[in-house]
Amino acid sequence: KQEVTQIPAALSVPEGExxxxxxxxxxxxxxxxxxxxxxxxxxxxxLLLIQSSQREQTSGRLNASLDKSSGRSTLYIAASQPxxxxxxxxxxxxxxNTPLVFGKGTRLSVIA
Amino acid sequence: xxxxxQTPKYLVTQMGNDKSIKCEQNLGHDTMYWYKQDSKKxxxxxxxxxxxxxxxxxxxxxxxxxxxxxxxxxxxxxNSLELGDSAVYFCASSQSGFNQPQHFGDGTRLSIL
Numbered sequence: 001k002q003e004v005t006q007i008p009a010a011l012s013v014p015e016g017e018x019x020x021x022x023x024x025x026x027x028x029x030x031x032x033x034x035x036x037x038x039x040x041x042x043x044x045x046x047l048l049l050i051q052s053s054q055r056e057q058t059s060g061r062l063n064a065s066l067d068k069s070s071g072r073s074t075l076y077i078a079a080s081q082p083x084x085x086x087x088x089x090x091x092x093x094x095x096x097n098t099p100l101v102f103g104k105g106t107r108l109s110v111i112a
Numbered sequence: 113x114x115x116x117x118q119t120p121k122y123l124v125t126q127m128g129n130d131k132s133i134k135c136e137q138n139l140g141h142d143t144m145y146w147y148k149q150d151s152k153k154x155x156x157x158x159x160x161x162x163x164x165x166x167x168x169x170x171x172x173x174x175x176x177x178x179x180x181x182x183x184x185x186x187x188x189x190x191n192s193l194e195l196g197d198s199a200v201y202f203c204a205s206s207q208s209g210f211n212q213p214q215h216f217g218d219g220t221r222l223s224i225l
Contacts, residue, residue, distance in 0.1 A: 032211055043116070043202055043216035044155075051211055089155065099145075099157035099168050100214065 002027040004092050006103035013080055014111050021075040021106050023090035028068045034100065035064050035075050036089045044089065047075070080110045115139050116217040118203050124223045125193060133188045133220045135203030141215075142208040143167075144186035146178060149200040149219070158201075161186050162208060190222075198224045 003026045013019050023033070032051045036044040048057045048064040050073070056065040063076040073090055087107045091100040116137045125131055137144065145168075146158040160168035164180040175191045190197060200219045206212040 034213060036216075041218075043218040044204075044214075046213040046215060049211070049213045087153070091155075099160060099170060102155040104152070104154055 002030070002092055002094055002098075002101045004090060004101050004103040006088075006090060006106050008106060009104065010107040010109070012109040012111060015080060015082060017080050017110075018076065018078050019080055019108070021077070021088050021090075021108070023073040023075070023103055025071050025073070025092045025101075027092075027094060028071050029094055030068060030092045031095045031098075032093050033064075033066055033073050034091050034093070035062075035073075036091065038087045038089060038105065047088075077108075080108075082110050082112045084108060085110050116203055116205055116215050118201075118217040118220050120220060121218065122221050122223075124225065126225050127193055127195060129193050130189070130191045131193060131222070132190070133201055133203075133222075135186050135188070135217060137184055137203075137205040137215070139205055139215060141205035142183055143206050143212075144180065144183075145204040145206075145214065146186065146188050147202040147204065147216075149202060151199070155202070159186075159188075193222075193224050195224050198222055 034049045035047045050066040061078040087105040089105040091102045143162045145160045149155045158172045159178045161180045177189045180186045202219045203217040204214045206214045
């Protein structure tokens with residue numbers, strides 16, 4: 001059974017810093033992995049989706065990597081801004097009709 | 113404009129009541145989902161429908177009954193509400209296929225008194 005863990009649970013950084021959020025999963029036979037952002041009182045916004053055949057995906061200041069053999073994914077945020085403050089969730093999907101399995105998220109605060 | 117919309121945004125009701133949450137998506141997606149986010153912020157899948165047919169049911173009590181009148185709608189009806197049902201319920205949708213990203217609504221915060 002797939003389990004997804006995100007450490008740390010919370011992270012606070014000064015504006016302008018580059019940072020890395022970590023996600024680990026127990027079953028390396030994943031189909032894809034998706035990173036989301038959740039703002040307070042809001043739904044989830046999809047940031048990046050990495051297929052199992054890919055090593056990384058980039059969108060603007062965000063770069064997500066995937067290492068299936070080690071069961072890890074990272075989300076790199078360059079030049080962080082206060083508007084990046086949110087909870088970031090990763091979710092893994094195994095093959096077939098299996099659902100996304102979410103981590104508990106990392107709550108990021110970027111201090112101006 | 114909203115891609116995935118849920119109503120109501122907030123729902124406060126008493127134990128034992130029956131309530132419904134509606135979800136509509138205007139993205140033309142074939143697959144829709146319901147998730148539950150508990151007080152510890154842990155997000156778990158409840159149901160998934162593809163082309164109005166149930167494809168995932170994750171050991172949810174049968175007091176929860178999803179209904180999909182068409183591909184653009186997936187409503188959630190809950191009978192005999194219990195205290196443990198208090199949570200935020202999220203609807204999501206995606207294109208068919210497991211490599212498609214999911215798009216979420218803003219959630220419905222259900223509080224049971």
